[in-house]
Amino acid sequence: MIRDLWYKNAVIYNLSLSTFMDANGDGIGDFQGLLRRLDYLHGLGVTCLWLGPFQTSPLKDDGYDVADYYNVDPRYGTLGDFVEFTHACEQRGIRVIIDLVINHTSDQHPWFKAARSDPDSKYRDWYVWSDSKPENADQGMVFPGVQKSTWTYDREAKAWYFHRFYKFQPDLNTANPEVHAELLKIMGFWIQLGVAGFRMDAVPFIIAEKGADVTKPKEQFGMLRSFREFVQWRRGDAVLLAEANILPEDDLEYFGVDGDRCHMMFNFQVNQHLFYALATADTGPLAKALEVTKPRPATAQWGTFLRNHDELDLGRLTEEQRQAVFAAFGPDKSMQLYDRGIRRRLAPMLHADRRRIELAYSLMFTLPGTPVIRYGDEIGMGDDLSLPERNCARTPMQWSDEPHGGFTKSDEPDSPVISGGVFGYERINAAIQRRDPESMLNWTERIIRMRKECPEIGWGDFRILKTGRPEVLALRYDWRNNGLVVLHNLSDKPCEIVLDVDGHGETCRLVNLLSEDHSEPDAEGRHRLVMEAYGYRWFRVGGLDYLLRRTEANGKPGENV
Numbered sequence: 359m360i361r362d363l364w365y366k367n368a369v370i371y372n373l374s375l376s377t378f379m380d381a382n383g384d385g386i387g388d389f390q391g392l393l394r395r396l397d398y399l400h401g402l403g404v405t406c407l408w409l410g411p412f413q414t415s416p417l418k419d420d421g422y423d424v425a426d427y428y429n430v431d432p433r434y435g436t437l438g439d440f441v442e443f444t445h446a447c448e449q450r451g452i453r454v455i456i457d458l459v460i461n462h463t464s465d466q467h468p469w470f471k472a473a474r475s476d477p478d479s480k481y482r483d484w485y486v487w488s489d490s491k492p493e494n495a496d497q498g499m500v501f502p503g504v505q506k507s508t509w510t511y512d513r514e515a516k517a518w519y520f521h522r523f524y525k526f527q528p529d530l531n532t533a534n535p536e537v538h539a540e541l542l543k544i545m546g547f548w549i550q551l552g553v554a555g556f557r558m559d560a561v562p563f564i565i566a567e568k569g570a571d572v573t574k575p576k577e578q579f580g581m582l583r584s585f586r587e588f589v590q591w592r593r594g595d596a597v598l599l600a601e602a603n604i605l606p607e608d609d610l611e612y613f614g615v616d617g618d619r620c621h622m623m624f625n626f627q628v629n630q631h632l633f634y635a636l637a638t639a640d641t642g643p644l645a646k647a648l649e650v651t652k653p654r655p656a657t658a659q660w661g662t663f664l665r666n667h668d669e670l671d672l673g674r675l676t677e678e679q680r681q682a683v684f685a686a687f688g689p690d691k692s693m694q695l696y697d698r699g700i701r702r703r704l705a706p707m708l709h710a711d712r713r714r715i716e717l718a719y720s721l722m723f724t725l726p727g728t729p730v731i732r733y734g735d736e737i738g739m740g741d742d743l744s745l746p747e748r749n750c751a752r753t754p755m756q757w758s759d760e761p762h763g764g765f766t767k768s769d770e771p772d773s774p775v776i777s778g779g780v781f782g783y784e785r786i787n788a789a790i791q792r793r794d795p796e797s798m799l800n801w802t803e804r805i806i807r808m809r810k811e812c813p814e815i816g817w818g819d820f821r822i823l824k825t826g827r828p829e830v831l832a833l834r835y836d837w838r839n840n841g842l843v844v845l846h847n848l849s850d851k852p853c854e855i856v857l858d859v860d861g862h863g864e865t866c867r868l869v870n871l872l873s874e875d876h877s878e879p880d881a882e883g884r885h886r887l888v889m890e891a892y893g894y895r896w897f898r899v900g901g902l903d904y905l906l907r908r909t910e911a912n913g914k915p916g917e918n919v
């Protein structure tokens with residue numbers, strides 16, 4: 359029996375409507391286009407789609423500036439199209455989660471318009487105001503270098519309003535009970551239309567105390583519990599996936615010690631140290647990041663990822679570590695962003711080296727948690743550094759070698775398709791790769807299939823095994839009497855390792871899941887393995903009869919899942 363925590367062994371695919379597929383030819387992707395590509399996604403094997411924001415919006419921050427929470431932006435389609443879409447996903451066994459952007463609205467939202475124009479409006483207190491310029495107005499910007507302050511004077515209101523992000527994104531006063539009730543209503547609305555949860559944008563800021571006199575904002579963790587209770591009463595299998603780039607010591611506050619707050623969080627700690635490991639071939643800090651993010655309630659889950667729609671944020675690394683990643687993957691100032699990150703896509707960062715891209719993805723797919731893939735990475739798409747800020751990694755999906763990569767019939771796509779050179783749609787596209795068994799696309803499809811057959815990774819406990827070499831990371835997973843060992847050599851040189859799979863005296867064969875290269879233990883039960891440059895191995899401990907040995911339960915009742 360498997361408890362139905364679907365997110366424990368899911369494969370999540372992140373896409374943005376505007377750049378996926380344009381069906382009506384206006385140059386902007388839409389729901390009709392996405393619907394036509396659902397079979398592609400189904401074939402790729404992903405089990406959950408995470409859609410970036412698509413509600414009515416002036417689109418000044420790619421939709422993270424919502425002007426109507428209860429509508430689809432007309433550029434993408436209608437609510438009718440949305441329901442067709444969630445229905446079509448359900449038919450294919452694919453769940454849908456959507457971005458929930460509730461820390462702030464657009465300044466074009468009717469609530470903000472009412473708030474700024476009428477001090478007596480009930481909406482005035484839905485935002486965060488100050489009569490005079492707060493002392494900390496030039497502190498706490500999320501986009502340093504681009505965003506000048508966190509408080510802006512509004513002439514109409516004759517007051518200053520707070521905005522954690524850009525000035526066209528006024529923060530909601532989330533402590534106001536009426537605002538809170540409205541936020542629940544928004545969640546209920548989309549759940550009713552078929553979504554299985556939310557990627558909650560900017561969670562630490564939603565729950566932070568806000569106000570002109572707040573110097574050290576405390577988090578209101580009770581809010582997370584109330585969101586959780588609400589979504590789960592409305593739909594039992596709905597999840598909250600939090601975007602919260604926090605310190606490991608706060609992880610349990612966000613998950614809740616009893617697993618009563620967020621179901622999932624992106625593991626930013628592991629993400630940053632993973633890139634450090636890829637840059638330097640030193641897996642020590644990554645191993646440490648895995649250990650410090652290990653404690654979590656049995657029902658909680660990490661979302662593991664390589665790149666997403668934002669910059670690769672390296673803010674949690676030491677200065678020295680960050681410089682090492684910059685030097686390897688973003689040496690040019692034009693590749694860096696907000697003094698802390700790299701704005702490129704994965705493939706160009708890894709110099710389009712197929713061995714390194716496979717290594718990075720193999721590692722990501724086998725880290726503790728649920729993998730989250732960024733659209734286009736499955737074919738190794740590149741970036742366009744001539745576009746501002748994060749837009750460089752948000753170009754249209756490259757479907758074929760037809761004009762504009764088969765993304766649109768329009769002559770003027772809203773965002774230009776990458777063309778020419780190593781990453782142009784003429785060379786990198788889904789149609790060509792579909793026909794080539796050795797392509798990145800088909801590799802990704804195979805690795806997803808394998809990952810889904812390894813529930814130990816999603817559900818089980820892990821241990822880091824000693825390899826005696828800092829460039830080789832070895833993880834062992836155990837779940838219900840089944841074991842898995844995964845090895846990754848992050849160096850550009852081959853090496854030999856001696857591995858004790860630490861099976862409490864068991865001397866087992868390691869069966870390779872990806873090739874015929876199995877490993878027999880020596881008399882002491884150790885394995886001697888030669889890892890090629892950037893090599894990776896997925897081994898089952900014991901034979902392929904493992905399913906016959908799998909037990910129905912794990913640990914004591916209530917202790918594990």
Ligand code: NOJ
Pocket residue numbers: 419422459523559560601667668
């Ligand atoms: C985080 C999102 O990922 C980012 O794209 C956005 O700009 C900010 N939150 C503001 O909503």
Ligand code: CA
Pocket residue numbers: 380381382383384385386387388433
């Ligand atoms: Ca369109």
